[in-house]
Amino acid sequence: MSGSNKPHPLVDATQPNLLEGIFPYRLPPLIRFEGPVVETIDGKPVTFDFRSVKDREILITDTTFRDGQQARPPYTPDQMVHIYDLLAKLGGPRGIIRQTEFFLYTRNDRETLDRCRALGHRYPECTGWIRAVKGDFRLVKEMGLKETGMLTSCSDYHIFQKLGFKSRKACLESYCEAVAAALEAGVRPRCHMEDVTRADVDGFVLPFVDRLMEMSRGAPEDLSVKIRLCDTMGFGVSYPGAELPRSIPKLIYKVTHECGVPGSRLEWHGHNDFHKVHANGAAAWLYGCDVLNTTLFGFGERTGNPPLEGAVFEYIALKGDLAGIDTARITELADYMESIGLPIPENYPFAGRAFNVTRAGIHAGGLRQDERIYNIFDTEALLGRPPRVAITDKSGADGVTHWVNTCFGLKGDRRISKIKVHKLARWVIDQYEVEGRLTSISDRELEAKTRELMPDLWARYMGAAP
Amino acid sequence: MATVRDRVIAVTSRVLKVPPEEIKLEHHFAADLGAESVQSIELVAMFEEEFGIEMEEEAALSVETVGGAVEFIAEVCKRQGVPVEG
Numbered sequence: 001m002s003g004s005n006k007p008h009p010l011v012d013a014t015q016p017n018l019l020e021g022i023f024p025y026r027l028p029p030l031i032r033f034e035g036p037v038v039e040t041i042d043g044k045p046v047t048f049d050f051r052s053v054k055d056r057e058i059l060i061t062d063t064t065f066r067d068g069q070q071a072r073p074p075y076t077p078d079q080m081v082h083i084y085d086l087l088a089k090l091g092g093p094r095g096i097i098r099q100t101e102f103f104l105y106t107r108n109d110r111e112t113l114d115r116c117r118a119l120g121h122r123y124p125e126c127t128g129w130i131r132a133v134k135g136d137f138r139l140v141k142e143m144g145l146k147e148t149g150m151l152t153s154c155s156d157y158h159i160f161q162k163l164g165f166k167s168r169k170a171c172l173e174s175y176c177e178a179v180a181a182a183l184e185a186g187v188r189p190r191c192h193m194e195d196v197t198r199a200d201v202d203g204f205v206l207p208f209v210d211r212l213m214e215m216s217r218g219a220p221e222d223l224s225v226k227i228r229l230c231d232t233m234g235f236g237v238s239y240p241g242a243e244l245p246r247s248i249p250k251l252i253y254k255v256t257h258e259c260g261v262p263g264s265r266l267e268w269h270g271h272n273d274f275h276k277v278h279a280n281g282a283a284a285w286l287y288g289c290d291v292l293n294t295t296l297f298g299f300g301e302r303t304g305n306p307p308l309e310g311a312v313f314e315y316i317a318l319k320g321d322l323a324g325i326d327t328a329r330i331t332e333l334a335d336y337m338e339s340i341g342l343p344i345p346e347n348y349p350f351a352g353r354a355f356n357v358t359r360a361g362i363h364a365g366g367l368r369q370d371e372r373i374y375n376i377f378d379t380e381a382l383l384g385r386p387p388r389v390a391i392t393d394k395s396g397a398d399g400v401t402h403w404v405n406t407c408f409g410l411k412g413d414r415r416i417s418k419i420k421v422h423k424l425a426r427w428v429i430d431q432y433e434v435e436g437r438l439t440s441i442s443d444r445e446l447e448a449k450t451r452e453l454m455p456d457l458w459a460r461y462m463g464a465a466p
Numbered sequence: 467m468a469t470v471r472d473r474v475i476a477v478t479s480r481v482l483k484v485p486p487e488e489i490k491l492e493h494h495f496a497a498d499l500g501a502e503s504v505q506s507i508e509l510v511a512m513f514e515e516e517f518g519i520e521m522e523e524e525a526a527l528s529v530e531t532v533g534g535a536v537e538f539i540a541e542v543c544k545r546q547g548v549p550v551e552g
Binding site for chain 1 (some may be wrong): 503504507508510511514521523524527
């Protein structure tokens with residue numbers, strides 16, 4: 001390689017270039033694409049231009065009450081109604097969070113659905129979730145739902161090993177019978193192609209989708225079948241060049257271009273078994289699947305689903321626009337989830353208590369100079385969460401003071417000085433030097449200690465001590 | 467009433483755990499008396515409490531010697547109308 005290197009002369013500057021076109025701070029960092037990418041499909045180069053995502057109507061759907069609820073004890077009806085209300089406010093009037101799905105099997109399920117609809121929100125639209133069994137459509141019809149998801153598992157693991165069909169043909173005919181029943185009942189079927197990333201795509205998935213498209217041709221547009229590609233075990237990969245059935249680009253291309261399914265009727269539903277869940281969902285958007293199915297904070301079967309709040313920030317980063325999304329509701333939802341016993345890990349992006357907390361004293365100094373140095377975007381404006389400092393033996397009085405001012409919500413001239421927090425700073429140091437502590441000090445501990453050591457200031461800024 | 471000098475030395479002795487007779491006006495809080503970062507802040511806080519005054523943080527923390535503290539505090543007391551022995 002020597003001699004072929006491209007020279008890179010220093011571009012000297014006396015003023016910083018903060019790349020604010022990409023990192024506007026008032027929004028999450030924007031994702032920009034330089035040009036098309038090429039994927040080889042069946043030996044031929046196929047071009048995808050991700051820049052088109054700005055003009056496409058990409059959307060988020062939610063399955064917190066279905067897949068999300070498979071990973072935890074059931075929500076109470078009151079909890080579901082509150083979460084639904086917050087989802088509606090988060091998604092905004094343009095319905096970026098377009099739909100959410102409900103079980104319909106118990107009286108509780110159905111009463112909760114009624115109460116959610118009674119709130120009067122246009123979005124998220126309420127849809128159902130049933131087995132691909134003719135009789136189940138009665139429930140959907142009775143509830144007056146226009147759309148329902150139905151299980152149409154695609155891999156031979158499911159067709160033969162789980163469902164016990166004698167042949168793929170028998171399976172396909174059974175599914176199509178249920179789809180026909182839905183169409184006949186005037187309910188839009190959304191076929192959940194379970195385990196599609198472990199299926200015979202050319203031998204079963206595409207023939208099945210062809211058949212669904214054929215059935216849709218005779219139906220009104222608002223009943224035409226939707227397809228949900230379910231990466232049930234998280235096997236999907238977004239890397240160019242990966243083979244089917246694991247390749248997300250190839251799968252989406254074949255369903256949209258060979259079977260003719262419009263992107264607006266195609267949805268991606270992932271699982272996080274290999275830590276790929278959010279990136280795979282975003283890749284599905286980019287490769288032409290318009291709808292990304294998610295759950296709040298990724299709670300879902302086993303390792304979970306694409307996190308809804310991750311999809312929200314991905315949406316904003318791709319579109320460069322909030323589109324009416326009220327991102328602060330994410331914090332409200334996180335607080336609510338914790339209040340009902342769903343712990344969110346402290347370092348969980350966008351929502352964990354420590355997601356924008358820095359630990360080193362030197363970082364606390366940086367935060368004081370310009371919070372952008374150690375904060376991903378204006379987390380106070382978008383999430384109501386200013387950057388904070390976690391207190392350890394390395395925090396120093398500067399870090400403790402920053403923590404107290406953030407806790408009290410004090411800025412500028414209102415900030416209290418290091419002198420006023422000396423007792424707390426001393427307690428922190430003694431924790432390590434006298435008590436031999438080896439862990440960082442939690443916000444809760446510090447709050448309790450601040451209340452004890454600085455009762456007057458606590459009462460002034462935080463209200464009377466309980 | 468004790469003088470400003472005596473009261474500064476008494477507070478310094480208490481905070482830094484150094485016998486008062488070993489504290490000289492020319493001593494640096496950090497270099498000679500071993501004051502660490504948080505102890506400097508504790509000293510300022512204790513001086514405020516002892517004299518019933520409020521000191522500007524940056525200016526107070528920039529004082530390096532015991533004698534400097536005596537002068538600085540006497541000046542603040544005068545400005546804030548707090549009577550002290552010279």
